[in-house]
Amino acid sequence: MYQRKKLAADARKEAKKSLYFAKLNDVPTSPRKMRLVADMIRGMEVYRALGTLHFSAKEASVRLEKLLRSAIANWEQKTQNKAEQGVLYVSNISVDGAGMLKRLRTAPQGRGYRIRKRSNHVTVFVDTIKKEGSNDNQN
Numbered sequence: 294m295y296q297r298k299k300l301a302a303d304a305r306k307e308a309k310k311s312l313y314f315a316k317l318n319d320v321p322t323s324p325r326k327m328r329l330v331a332d333m334i335r336g337m338e339v340y341r342a343l344g345t346l347h348f349s350a351k352e353a354s355v356r357l358e359k360l361l362r363s364a365i366a367n368w369e370q371k372t373q374n375k376a377e378q379g380v381l382y383v384s385n386i387s388v389d390g391a392g393m394l395k396r397l398r399t400a401p402q403g404r405g406y407r408i409r410k411r412s413n414h415v416t417v418f419v420d421t422i423k424k425e426g427s428n429d430n431q432n
Contacts, residue, residue, distance in 0.1 A: 313371060314418045315364035318357055319391050324413040331415070339365055339419060340380040350428045357415065364417045371376045384420035388413050 320327065330353040334342035339361065346358035361383070365376050394410040 310371075312418060313364060313368040313420065314368055314416055315360050317356065317360045318413045319412050320353075320415060321410070321412050322353050322356075323411040324388050324390045326351070327357070327413050327415060330354050330357050330388045331388050334361070334383050334427055335386050337383050338379060338422070339376065339383060356418075360415060360417050361419075364418055364419045368419050380421055381419045382422050383417060385416075385418040387416050389416075390408075390414075 310347040327390060329348065330346070330351050333345055333349070334357070337345065340341040343358060346361065365381065368381060369376055391414050393412070396408040396410060397405040398408050400406045
């Protein structure tokens with residue numbers, strides 16, 4: 294059984310080598326607020342997405358801009374190429390819920406209301422834009 298799990302783990306590890314991503318864990322904003330910002334840049338070219346995030350008024354956009362810059366740097370590191378205008382796009386972005394801090398707020402008549410301070414995990418994948426006119430399989 295150990296060998297089967299090791300082979301599966303190695304296969305996942307090899308598959309991840311061809312992906313270019315950055316991950317940010319335990320961001321102290323609610324997943325719903327982060328998804329609003331993530332939906333703005335999904336599928337966009339990376340430098341256009343950076344401009345959109347830079348001029349967005351939302352607090353989550355600052356964290357997402359830094360994360361996108363990290364994903365671009367990871368792509369440059371793995372491919373040994375410089376990211377230029379029109380080469381990369383945000384192929385996938387996911388916002389998942391993380392742990393909650395549970396607090397109590399005092400309420401009237403001796404009661405206590407629960408406060409749930411939510412957090413999230415964000416993963417940004419970038420990939421190169423495939424040109425439709427160029428065929429690599431020319432025979």
